[in-house]
Amino acid sequence: MATVLSNSPIFSNSSSNSTATSLDCKYIVKSSNDELGDGNFSIVKKCQNTLTGGYFAMKKVHKNLLKGKMQLIQREINLLQFLSQKIRQIENESSEDSINNLFDGHHHVLQLFDYFETKNSIILITQLCEKGDLYEKIVSNSCLDLNRQVVPYTACLISALGFLHDNDIVHRDIKAENVLFRRNMINSSTKNSETTVLDYDTSSHDLILADFGLATHIHQNDPNSKALKEYVGTMSYIAPEIVCCRNVSMMDSKQLKNLKPYDEKIDIWALAVLVYFMALGYTPFDCDNDEETLDCISKNDYYIDEDLKDDPKFKQFWDFLKICFQIDSKKRPSMKKLQSHPFVNKFFPNSLSQLNTISEYIESPIPSDLTPPTPFLKRSSSTYSLKSPSKTPSGFHLFDSSSKTSKSTYNYSSSPLTEISSSSSSLLNKPSMSPSILTEPAIVITTTMQTSRLQPNLRRTSSLTNVNNSKSKVLHSSNSTINKVKKNSTFILEPVPPKTSLMNGCLSTTPKVLSRKNSAASLVLSIENDSIVAQPINNSILSENRSHPKPIFTIDDYVDNENNL
Numbered sequence: 001m002a003t004v005l006s007n008s009p010i011f012s013n014s015s016s017n018s019t020a021t022s023l024d025c026k027y028i029v030k031s032s033n034d035e036l037g038d039g040n041f042s043i044v045k046k047c048q049n050t051l052t053g054g055y056f057a058m059k060k061v062h063k064n065l066l067k068g069k070m071q072l073i074q075r076e077i078n079l080l081q082f083l084s085q086k087i088r089q090i091e092n093e094s095s096e097d098s099i100n101n102l103f104d105g106h107h108h109v110l111q112l113f114d115y116f117e118t119k120n121s122i123i124l125i126t127q128l129c130e131k132g133d134l135y136e137k138i139v140s141n142s143c144l145d146l147n148r149q150v151v152p153y154t155a156c157l158i159s160a161l162g163f164l165h166d167n168d169i170v171h172r173d174i175k176a177e178n179v180l181f182r183r184n185m186i187n188s189s190t191k192n193s194e195t196t197v198l199d200y201d202t203s204s205h206d207l208i209l210a211d212f213g214l215a216t217h218i219h220q221n222d223p224n225s226k227a228l229k230e231y232v233g234t235m236s237y238i239a240p241e242i243v244c245c246r247n248v249s250m251m252d253s254k255q256l257k258n259l260k261p262y263d264e265k266i267d268i269w270a271l272a273v274l275v276y277f278m279a280l281g282y283t284p285f286d287c288d289n290d291e292e293t294l295d296c297i298s299k300n301d302y303y304i305d306e307d308l309k310d311d312p313k314f315k316q317f318w319d320f321l322k323i324c325f326q327i328d329s330k331k332r333p334s335m336k337k338l339q340s341h342p343f344v345n346k347f348f349p350n351s352l353s354q355l356n357t358i359s360e361y362i363e364s365p366i367p368s369d370l371t372p373p374t375p376f377l378k379r380s381s382s383t384y385s386l387k388s389p390s391k392t393p394s395g396f397h398l399f400d401s402s403s404k405t406s407k408s409t410y411n412y413s414s415s416p417l418t419e420i421s422s423s424s425s426s427l428l429n430k431p432s433m434s435p436s437i438l439t440e441p442a443i444v445i446t447t448t449m450q451t452s453r454l455q456p457n458l459r460r461t462s463s464l465t466n467v468n469n470s471k472s473k474v475l476h477s478s479n480s481t482i483n484k485v486k487k488n489s490t491f492i493l494e495p496v497p498p499k500t501s502l503m504n505g506c507l508s509t510t511p512k513v514l515s516r517k518n519s520a521a522s523l524v525l526s527i528e529n530d531s532i533v534a535q536p537i538n539n540s541i542l543s544e545n546r547s548h549p550k551p552i553f554t555i556d557d558y559v560d561n562e563n564n565l
């Protein structure tokens with residue numbers, strides 16, 4: 001893995017930085033409203049490189065949130081840098097045709113362009129994905145169209161994960177919230193002249209897998225590494241083998257030794273959960289409480305809607321899920337094999353010829369006693385509780401998928417993470433199930449369930465102002481139509497910014513925020529000798545600012561004022 005940060009003071013604590021020389025920041029945030037999202041550790045804003053004019057996403061992680069866990073953000077940067085180098089290498093070595101292959105995995109992995117450290121924060125500059133995320137898309141539409149959206153999105157995710165796995169990286173947090181849609185690079189004139197009609201949602205071309213905060217290398221050289229025994233991920237999406245790691249921090253050395261490390265197949269399980277969520281609008285294993293959910297995951301006990309079970313339109317969908325939801329991870333197919341599944345194989349003309357039976361997708365045939373039990377319906381209206389941090393050796397804890405909806409507040413410190421407040425909303429409203437149902441799975445469908453199956457996150461849905469719901473032109477699909485759009489692919493990689501325009505891991509002044517709130521200022525920012533300086537409007541390189549001179553704040557001022565972090 002590439003070593004980064006060697007020439008930088010990055011990740012030292014702020015007090016020890018006080019004597020370090022810092023460069024002027026080469027990025028600005030143009031408005032305090034330019035927030036793209038936030039996570040448990042970060043706030044993400046749109047920014048502009050002041051030397052190139054290029055737009056990026058700026059992920060700002062406050063050092064206070066990382067006390068004692070600096071290695072986590074360092075691991076994320078190392079992985080992203082490693083992947084970005086791989087992407088460029090592939091692009092350089094590929095022929096024009098393969099560069100433009102819309103469903104190539106490396107096009108769908110978030111690129112890191114730059115990173116640096118300020119007094120209070122670690123900052124990552126990544127590809128800008130300002131077209132919303134998959135979670136918003138699903139929730140705002142109740143569910144996605146199976147053929148037009150779910151299938152191409154799944155194909156892109158298979159490719160992206162295949163790319164990661166080929167490079168020995170496991171993502172460990174595949175979920176709708178971590179699938180973003182990139183800024184569309186095609187200019188409007190090109191778009192209008194495009195005559196090709198496709199039978200799938202072309203926003204799939206812009207799909208980007210993000211958030212590598214939990215990603216790690218699969219083949220650890222260090223035999224004592226505990227990374228692949230960590231209890232991490234998002235509750236609804238974790239595989240049975242992660243459930244086995246639940247009490248890892250309380251295990252003695254013998255138990256720990258007997259605990260099998262998991263591998264990249266956990267991403268395949270999570271992918272299947274996501275495919276299910278896209279198609280149906282609710283997740284397959286969620287129950288009243290964590291205990292029940294974990295129990296259902298361990299038993300591979302997922303809900304199948306009886307109305308859809310025999311619907312011919314869903315045949316390949318159920319079959320796809322069946323081969324991915326295998327308790328024994330070895331029986332789950334690799335991403336490569338999944339490409340040949342009829343559910344998605346029209347997007348992979350070069351995939352293996354179609355495999356016919358489940359056993360052809362897996363390493364070994366499924367013994368009859370391991371055939372997944374008939375799933376049953378579970379409903380609840382509860383809020384997930386977060387796991388006690390003491391159970392998580394790595395300092396991570398298992399984040400609940402509903403945290404995105406309930407916006408739980410967490411108290412970060414070097415002491416274990418604790419949930420300090422939480423709303424009661426839950427993605428699913430499901431009634432509790434009796435213990436007898438647990439031991440005797442059966443399909444149970446009630447009218448109540450049919451009407452209340454999806455009551456997601458009203459807060460999120462009410463604020464969906466930036467969801468890209470544009471319906472794509474529909475009709476036919478064939479390899480030839482896929483090829484036709486290659487020439488106008490959205491997969492134009494952002495040009496590599498010149499080295500002089502990058503911060504390259506150095507210690508920096510905090511990025512400036514150009515606020516539009518107060519128009520009284522008579523100066524705008526400009527660049528001289530790689531530094532941002534205030535100067536008369538007409539001389540500014542930032543043409544958009546000319547008619548809107550703005551007061552200048554640092555991003556730390558903004559964040560502190562907002563009490564966001």
Ligand SMILES: Nc1ncnc2c1ncn2[C@@H]1O[C@H](COP(=O)(O)OP(=O)(O)OP(=O)(O)O)[C@@H](O)[C@H]1O
Nearest residue numbers: 036037038039040041042044057127128129211213
């Ligand atoms: N490159 C990007 N472009 C646009 N928006 C982004 C980008 N990266 C992240 N975001 C937005 O910011 C949110 C938080 O980012 P991210 O998930 O990387 O942070 P995190 O602190 O690691 O989150 P989590 O706590 O979920 O792990 C994302 O859900 C997304 O909405």
